[in-house]
Amino acid sequence: MPTTSNAAWDARLETFKGRDTAPYIESVMAAARRCAACWLPFGPGAALALTVEISEGCDTEGTVSLTFDPAVYHLQCQQPGLNVSQATECIGDDLTSVGARLALNWGGTGQTKIPVLAYTLVPSLVFGAREVR
Incomplete structure (x- = not known):
């Protein structure tokens, strides 16, 4: 399990983020203030875990997009993880703005x-x- 900014994370994240993985993790960690499970604040040097939900979708023209939804936990509250979900179908032509x-x-x-x-x-x-x- 790799670690960046006191946070353990799933190595598969690098498949999606590539060389932007470390800056992505650092920016998520800089914004995190409380555990997503217990809601207690993070102390200095606390062992943390990053879980990322990745949703894959597409628009009416078939262009694929990925949405990253990170959550930061105390390591004792949650282990690092990566979950990928795919849209069952693209946005239909009947959807207008x-x-x-x-x-x-x-x-x-x-x-x-x-x-x-x-x-x-x-x-x-x-x-x-x-x-x-």
Whole structure:
């Protein structure tokens, strides 16, 4: 089991990250503050374990993407791991996106307008009682 920044990790991670493995682990460890299992804070020099969930997906054109979801644990709470899950199917052509540009009034006075760009895969956006389609 390799170790970087006091964290043990699954060597198979290097298959996905290549030469970016060490910088990836260091950035994850720098952001981690609490154990994902027991929620206790990490002490200085604590033995840690990195688990990474990798999800493979694809878009409508068949372009494959990988999503990395790391979790850091005390080594006594969880052993290092790597789990890979693949999408059962690609995003279908029936999925369409909706976008809208609008201006919101700040404070109800109408004096200050805030420009907003809204983008969603859900076909309707609701602001108060007014629906925008």
